[in-house]
Amino acid sequence: AQSVTQPDIHITVSEGASLELRCNYSYGATPYLFWYVQSPGQGLQLLLKYFSGDTLVQGIKGFEAEFKRSQSSFNLRKPSVHWSDAAEYFCAVAFIKAAGNKLTFGGGTRVLVKP
């Protein structure tokens, strides 16, 4: 069965510093990978996705992620964090089915931004 692991439950970073969130997956084939962000009291917003092609993916809000097949990883990065980036971040793997996509989510990483 597919699974997604986000090893870091909480990360605290200073505003302006760089951020990297880790994501590892277990899947029988090349997966479709996603990063979502959830602000307090809100739903999930897609930051970026990887389907195929270039393994470095650019997303919204200045985020990027790199797919590394050899490490089964899809880590999310941002060079300079803003206070508004404080939120919870979820990595997800898609199981492709014609009858509806199944997303398996990691446990999430909560990011706190210090002034």
Place this chain on the structure above:
Amino acid sequence: ETGVTQTPRHLVMGMTNKKSLKCEQHLGHNAMYWYKQSAKKPLELMFVYNFKEQTENNSVPSRFSPECPNSSHLFLHLHTLQPEDSALYLCASSQQGQGEWNTEAFFGQGTRLTVV
């Protein structure tokens, strides 16, 4: 109107009550989903509907009863819930092709459910 709208945003119900959660998508998608987000567990897929037909029931207890009258609306009927069912219930939609991945899932803001 946002893409996926859920009502109510907050709901408190007793264990003997019957209530319903509503989800509406304005994106023209053909697949809709219910997810449960509990405090200390990863997001869990509950149900998948494709073209109004239920295609996935992820071993969800029968006290949760979904209904999809058309491709734009999805309901989750609740009855005789337990306190451990308290969670954020998220609705999502996506566009499905024939055997191909078309779009990612777009999520609503969720309904925060508290069972007392």
